[in-house]
Amino acid sequence: MSTTTHAATSAPIVSVRPVVLPTAADRGEDLRVRVTAPAAGTSLPVIVFSHGFGESLDGYAPLVDHWAAQGFAVVQPTHLDSRTLGLTPDDARYPRIWRLRVDDLRAVLDHLDAVEAAVPGLAGRLDRDRIAVAGHSWGGQTASTLLGARVLDADGQPGEDLSDARVTAGVLLATPGTGGDDLTPFAAENFSFMNPDFDGMTTPTLVVAGDQDKSALSTRGPDWFADPYHLSPGSKALLTVFGAEHSLGGIPGYQVTETTDESPERVALIQRLSTAYLRTALRVADDAWAEAVSELADAADPAGRVEVR
Template structure:
């Protein structure tokens, strides 16, 4: 379809180790969570099949758009990057929830690291994973995000006039979390040259289950230049296990600590898994899975209320509501001035 159709205190290794041990008992008890006040998920969806001619690369995307009458003015936009082996159709629970609450959500598919990784000869899957995880693909993914933003905001886009350029957010899970950090300013040095794909149009980042930057010894040097506000989400059983790659939960915390901005918050769910944040329905447990999904979708918007409105109360309320599921509850970073933009709470509902 064409696009004209429709600051948390530091978490030490010792402290987190204690959380993991304590979490085994806590996770065995189903928390009494009251259903959060979810808006009706009556949203519009459009599949966009773009091609970046300059790179001879397809950039498919799926756009979730608020239902007619929901926004009273230009809407904020979240550009979402999927994990290794996923596609534009994944993470639909995030796109639907965000659009139902007044945000447009553009899910970009990265053709060099999408579902084709798992297709073909099973004996060659390690080669395909290595190719997909190569730094050239990592940089190409960041370029996909910027290209998609170019297209959705371009003069030929039907949507451009209805998007607020001051409230554009990068988001992603796993490999997509790395992509989010790259467009947010993460830097690596190769042969004496700094590779920098920072896109200043992104004003905040949602970082879900971020892997380490494999091969980089100084994570602080890589992430020190990330200055946009970031909301980090993980779980105590969030272990990455891929052919040739394994990453413990501590890597998620190390990424959080190394990000240069003080305008950041960390949420750690008790139990869970790395893939609980995908559309898979059973991973992490039949009870915990939908709760973590709902909490993640809501928590991101509560953090963005802090970022764009300077209002810490939604994040505080979210932390209290979901506290039975949390090993670490996020706290709001200090805000100065009002910096207020209209939010989903200011918009009349149809």
């Protein structure tokens, strides 16, 4: 276990990794998570973050550190598709990784006592009534299931409802849209789970999409990543980031090679707007979201735009 204190945007934060949580035997690997939280403060809202394909608990520092510095406790599980685990397509668990990813997020929620106990000084400081899920790319689809999205089966029927009443807000970053004809033949053949139904995704959610995010998995353009906003009911917000590709300016990490659109300005926009959204959605500061949206609208050269409903 390592404990590290980071320089933060507003307040000192502490990050502990790896924390090992109980999980089902059929997972076959320990569920390891990173916990990042403010060094001080009480009644901390919780964000459970699902990484993109191949990533791990060590990614997404630009978002995670910022959220923690702004008063959130962030828990990041390492899913079975992580490059750090080396699972191959011939592994018996491989076809179920999408479902095991969901189980990982639920396991975090089931074991928040263990999360608190693993971090010195965190015990009794988490607010169990203020929980959000967030995710990037495949992690966005994983997070969306706890918000009420479902996966359509081969006959087009919605699968199991995996929503979780403990989760009251979400942030979906560069999250894939609908399946079927919107997938390339390769994606349709290899990723049957990429067939989401957003009709039941009623939990308040901020969807973040780049207007230059062109996926090799979809026959559509960047608008595909706005589907979770347009096709779900209830209170939703869409942040479109100008010029952003799939890394959204660099949220997976500092100076990572997969970032093709590096832009501190884009990252700062997502930091600011996502934090404001979560502060309002989780009842920390009712006016935070409205003020952030107004500030963006008044900017002389805005880095993005917001739609709400």
